[in-house]
Amino acid sequence: MSHPELAGVIVGSFDALGKAEKPHVHGTAIAIAAHARLMGTAPAAKILAIRAFGAEGSSAKATTMAIIRSVEFASLQNARVINMSFAGPADPGLARLLAAAKARGAVLIAASGNFGPKSPPQYPAADPNVIAVSATDANDKMFRASNIGPHIAVAAPGVDILLPTPGNDYRLISGTSFSAAYVSGIAALVIQRAPGLTPDAVRNILVSTAKDLGPAGRDPEFGAGLVDAYQAILAVQANAAAGGPQDASTQQVTPR
Numbered sequence: 001m002s003h004p005e006l007a008g009v010i011v012g013s014f015d016a017l018g019k020a021e022k023p024h025v026h027g028t029a030i031a032i033a034a035h036a037r038l039m040g041t042a043p044a045a046k047i048l049a050i051r052a053f054g055a056e057g058s059s060a061k062a063t064t065m066a067i068i069r070s071v072e073f074a075s076l077q078n079a080r081v082i083n084m085s086f087a088g089p090a091d092p093g094l095a096r097l098l099a100a101a102k103a104r105g106a107v108l109i110a111a112s113g114n115f116g117p118k119s120p121p122q123y124p125a126a127d128p129n130v131i132a133v134s135a136t137d138a139n140d141k142m143f144r145a146s147n148i149g150p151h152i153a154v155a156a157p158g159v160d161i162l163l164p165t166p167g168n169d170y171r172l173i174s175g176t177s178f179s180a181a182y183v184s185g186i187a188a189l190v191i192q193r194a195p196g197l198t199p200d201a202v203r204n205i206l207v208s209t210a211k212d213l214g215p216a217g218r219d220p221e222f223g224a225g226l227v228d229a230y231q232a233i234l235a236v237q238a239n240a241a242a243g244g245p246q247d248a249s250t251q252q253v254t255p256r
Contacts, residue, residue, distance in 0.1 A: 001049055005034035005164040013049040014073045016066040022166065024060055027051060029163035029173055030085045032185035037170070038162065041185025041229065044192075048079055053086065064091050075101040080191050082106050083184040084130070085177030087113030087122035087147070095127055102129045107191070107199045109133060109184045111176035113147035117221075126151045131187075131203050134221060135159060135179040140213055142221045146176050152223035153203065154210050156182040186229045193236045205232050 001010045001023070009031075033047055034040035052070040053060040067086075071094070074082045082101060087110070098108055108130040113122035125132035125147070132151045135143035135158025142148070143159050158179035160172045187202050197205075209232045210225035218224055 003028060003031075003164050003166070003168055004036045005038055005040070006031055006047070007036070009033040009035070009043075009045065009047050010049050011046040012077060014051070014070065016050070016052045016062075016069045016073075017054050019054070021051075021054055024051075024053065024055055025165045025171065025173075026060055026085070026177065027053070028166050029171070030083060030177055030181040031164065032083070032181050032188065034164055038164065041182050042188035042192075045185065045188045048074055048077055050074060062086065064094060068094055068097055071097050071101060075104050075106055078104070079106055080195075081184050081187045082108050083181055084108065084110040084124050085175075085180045087111055087115070087125060087176075090123045090126070094124060095129075098124060098127055098129045102199050105199065107131070107184075107187045107202045109180050109187060111180040112149070112152055114143075114145040114175050114177075115147055116145055117142075117148045119147050121149045121151055122147055129199075131183065131206065132223070133176060133180040133183045134223065135174070135176040136213070136222070136226060140226060142214075143174065143176070143179075145174075146179075146221075148221045150220050152220060154183060154206055154224055154227045155179065155213065155222040156227050158182070183227050186227055186232055189229060190232055190236050193233060194240060197236075205235050209235050 033045045035043035050070045052066040053062040110125040131153045134155045135146045137159035156179035159174045207224040212225040213222040
């Protein structure tokens with residue numbers, strides 16, 4: 001939380017672990033509001049920093065209860081975007097909580113997972129209330145470790161991304177976690193311009209303005225395509241200028 005890139009943007013925090021641990025590389029790196037040497041996708045966003053995952057070797061793991069407590073905290077704080085850069089098995093309790101969080105107005109975004117194209121769907125990305133994000137490289141090709149499937153909504157950059165890490169440091173890191181954070185940042189930009197948008201309307205904007213990659217139309221690798229922040233914002237502004245509604249069923253967007 002003391003990293004120069006994140007100065008002034010952390011408005012609250014919650015630790016579901018109940019034990020002292022050093023800040024983790026992964027959690028620091030997915031923060032979307034870098035605004036010093038780097039420029040995050042949403043540099044003016046206000047962040048609730050929530051720790052559900054504890055360090056385990058070079059990785060991190062969490063219990064279902066810690067994740068549920070964390071999502072519940074974010075929802076009760078009226079977070080407009082809940083970024084979930086983790087992947088695991090389906091859980092009915094978490095599914096019910098995600099549905100409730102979406103009903104309260106939260107846009108739910110999750111990493112598809114880094115288990116490769118032959119992996120079964122991972123959760124929460126495969127939950128129908130969640131926007132699932134796969135990862136692309138600098139050439140707009142699919143990240144070789146990215147999970148894919150019919151549940152993928154959009155893709156975003158996720159290979160060799162320069163990111164802030166603990167100790168006021170920076171690293172190049174790859175993974176769908178960072179693709180999900182990228183999309184969370186764009187969702188924040190969209191909501192900033194139209195706070196009345198529903199979660200389904202935000203999804204519609206992200207999907208309808210994405211740049212088609214791979215086979216023509218929707219596909220299991222890229223979903224609707226590579227997210228496009230500029231086109232997403234233009235769609236919101238065009239709808240606002242036309243005096244259009246902001247509900248999910250009638251949201252007007254610019255097709256791509």
